[in-house]
Amino acid sequence: MLASTLGRGPLRMGSRALRRLAPAMASRTLSSATLDAAPAAAPTETPAKFAKEMTPWEKLTTTIIDDQMDIKAMQNAQRAVETLEAACPIDQDDAFISWLRDTFADKDATLDKVAFEARIDDVIAKLQSLQDEACGGEPKLFDHNRLSNEKLASSVLGMHYLYTKVKCQDIKRYFAQLDKDNDGIVASADVHALLELYALGTPAKWLERHFAVLDSNQDGALSEAEMQQLYLNICGVHKSFLNDLLDHHTTHMTKAHTKQRQKALSEYEWTFKLTEKLRCMYHFAGIPKDVQIAQPPPVIPPRDSIDWALLQESQAAELPEFDRMLSHYMAAIHDARREFYVQTDATRVTRIQSGAFLVFVTVTDVLISLM
Numbered sequence: 001m002l003a004s005t006l007g008r009g010p011l012r013m014g015s016r017a018l019r020r021l022a023p024a025m026a027s028r029t030l031s032s033a034t035l036d037a038a039p040a041a042a043p044t045e046t047p048a049k050f051a052k053e054m055t056p057w058e059k060l061t062t063t064i065i066d067d068q069m070d071i072k073a074m075q076n077a078q079r080a081v082e083t084l085e086a087a088c089p090i091d092q093d094d095a096f097i098s099w100l101r102d103t104f105a106d107k108d109a110t111l112d113k114v115a116f117e118a119r120i121d122d123v124i125a126k127l128q129s130l131q132d133e134a135c136g137g138e139p140k141l142f143d144h145n146r147l148s149n150e151k152l153a154s155s156v157l158g159m160h161y162l163y164t165k166v167k168c169q170d171i172k173r174y175f176a177q178l179d180k181d182n183d184g185i186v187a188s189a190d191v192h193a194l195l196e197l198y199a200l201g202t203p204a205k206w207l208e209r210h211f212a213v214l215d216s217n218q219d220g221a222l223s224e225a226e227m228q229q230l231y232l233n234i235c236g237v238h239k240s241f242l243n244d245l246l247d248h249h250t251t252h253m254t255k256a257h258t259k260q261r262q263k264a265l266s267e268y269e270w271t272f273k274l275t276e277k278l279r280c281m282y283h284f285a286g287i288p289k290d291v292q293i294a295q296p297p298p299v300i301p302p303r304d305s306i307d308w309a310l311l312q313e314s315q316a317a318e319l320p321e322f323d324r325m326l327s328h329y330m331a332a333i334h335d336a337r338r339e340f341y342v343q344t345d346a347t348r349v350t351r352i353q354s355g356a357f358l359v360f361v362t363v364t365d366v367l368i369s370l371m
Helices: 016-028 034-039 047-053 054-089 093-105 113-134 149-171 190-201 204-214 224-248 255-272 275-286 307-315 325-370
Strands: 110-112 186-187
Touching: 016 307, 054 149, 054 224, 054 325, 093 113, 093 190, 110 113, 113 149, 113 190, 149 190, 149 224, 186 190, 190 204, 204 224, 204 255, 204 307, 224 275, 224 325, 255 275, 255 325, 275 307
Parallel strands: none
Antiparallel strands: 110 186
C-alpha cells in the first residue's frame, strides 16, 4: 500500500476514488483568492465536517493520499537541504554581502549593547526581505509536487538567507563574549567580519571563529564547559534552521510532525553520542592511542583547557562530518517519518487482512449452515 507507492509520481486526480474525495480535498486546498471570491452567504465547509460525513473507505483512501503528500513534501525538503549544503557558501557578489559592506562601511565605529542588538535586528530584517524576494513571496517552498530546477534554485537561495538569519539570531546573545575588554562596546569591524563569515564561511570556519568568540580569557584555549557550549550551540542553530524550514516553509506539517521531529533529533544525537564524544575528545586529545588502551590504565592528569591546534589534531576524522551535520539532521527527521509510515502501513494491512479473514469465516460458516 503506502510503502509500495512512496516512489510513484504525482497523484492523478482523475481516478474514481479521488473523484469521490474531491469535495473533501477541495475544502483543504482552497486558496485565499478563492475564499475571497466566494459568496458571503455560502458557508465554508471544514475538513472536520467532511471527515464525519466520509465513509470508512473514503477516510482510508484520504489518509493514504495525505501520507503520500506528506512524505513527498519531506523528500523535496531533504533534497533542497542537501543542495544547500553542497552550494554553501553564497556568492561574494550577493546582494546581502554588498548591503553588509555598505552598512558597516565605517571600520572605526564601535557599538554598545543597545546599538549592537539594533544592528543585528537590521541585519535580520534585511535577510528576511531578501528571503521573501528570492522565494517570490511564497511562504511555502515545498509541497508534494516535484521541484523543477528553477524552483529548486530559488528555494536554495531563500534557504541561504534563512540559514544566515538563524545564525544572526543566535549571535545576538553573544555581546558579552564579543566584548573582550569588558568596556561595554565592541568594534563594528569585528561584528562585520563575524556576520560576513556566517554568509560566506563553511561550518568548519564557523567553528573556528566561534572557538575564538568563546575564549573568554583570550589565552587561545577553551575549558570543557566552553567546549561543550561551542558544539551544542552550533548544532542548536542547525536544528533551529530545520524547525523553521519544516514548520513555516513546508506543507502538510502538523503538531504531530513537530513532536516526532524533536524526538528524532534527540534520538540521533543520542545515537551519535555527541556529548560523550566531546567529553572523550577533551580528555584524551593529544594522548597516543597505545597509552589510552594500556593495561593497567595509565593515570591521565585532568585537563584544564584545549587549544585550537590540539582540537584539530584530535578531531581530524570528525571535522569533515561536521560540515555535513545539517544533512545528517535532515536525514534523521526524514527516516523517522518514513519508518512511521511503514509501520502505519503494516498496521493497515494487518487490519484489512483480519477483516477479510473475518468476512471469509463468517460467509463460510453461513454457507455451511445452509447446506
